[in-house]
Amino acid sequence: MRSTGEIDAVDARLLRVLTENPRATVLAIAERVGLSRNTVQARLARLEERGVLLSFERRIDPAALGYPLVAFVTVQVTQRMLAEVAAALDRVPEVIEVLGLSGRGDLLVHVVARDAADLYRIAGQLLATEGVERTTTGLAMRTLVEHRVRPLLERVIAGT
Amino acid sequence: MRSTGEIDAVDARLLRVLTENPRATVLAIAERVGLSRNTVQARLARLEERGVLLSFERRIDPAALGYPLVAFVTVQVTQRMLAEVAAALDRVPEVIEVLGLSGRGDLLVHVVARDAADLYRIAGQLLATEGVERTTTGLAMRTLVEHRVRPLLERVIAGT
DNA sequence: GTCGCACTGGTCATTGTGATCACCCTCAAC
């Protein structure tokens, strides 16, 4: 009865192939995993429709767009103002993502910028937003572990 | 002389189409943006090889893999131990990404977990890592602004 | 046993691909 949203080992293997070669054709995947083309096609369609694949935007490197700086700004918000603050952040193009953290009105804001001055300006803009009480900016200097899901996939494949 | 890694407005428009339909064929893109198939093909190839597109793994939703919880752990590290700690984090499957933040030995660790108990275990594991002095865990309760690059793309298209 | 389901292997018409080609602008360099 398939718990709507869980991936099985076969799906994980399809995804692993895609991970190695995002442009892989259905046929290529089929032979890589040893299934018929039909099966792969059906499963990929199901993965799509179940929303396992997130937006393509995640694959676009902001650095290539001219925004090489990455920062995480923790924003403390007057709780009643959460919705308004969220809306204000949504209007800032350099804001890539906003998560609500546990605890009081804490937001984690993922920001990109063209350069240091640009980041300074954006940070100021966040702080100036009504409902924002305090901000803490952390500039990402480098990537120690590149974003990955692979180990999780391997686990699903192993059935752990 | 193309500063190796900058995208122009046309490229941005291609990417925007892909954003709306990640499976779009070259032909479809070509007619959407009003260019010849040849041109689109050439530009896409260049985008690829310039590394504008990040790993496909970014599009895989860990929640669908059975890891619905997301947390950000700030880790303070004995500076000399940075490399060792990074290596240790790399060995933890639930660690999705690690960024080095400005300041002393601060790392931002993006973690996923199966459930609260699982997260607790992982947080403990991080804290127990040699070289780690202190950790602060923030659990992501919900997404206020979904990850996006779109506004940046629009800017590039507008030539701002 | 028999239902349902996932998978298979086959076919089909249609569409997309990659690799060329010759040719045309436009802009910047000489």
Next chain:
DNA sequence: GTTGAGGGTGATCACAATGACCAGTGCGAC
């Protein structure tokens, strides 16, 4: 002003991939 490079075009080609079928099979659940 001529030249040359870079990007764009449209056309062609052989080939591969797609989506949409369908009949058949194996298997576990009822």
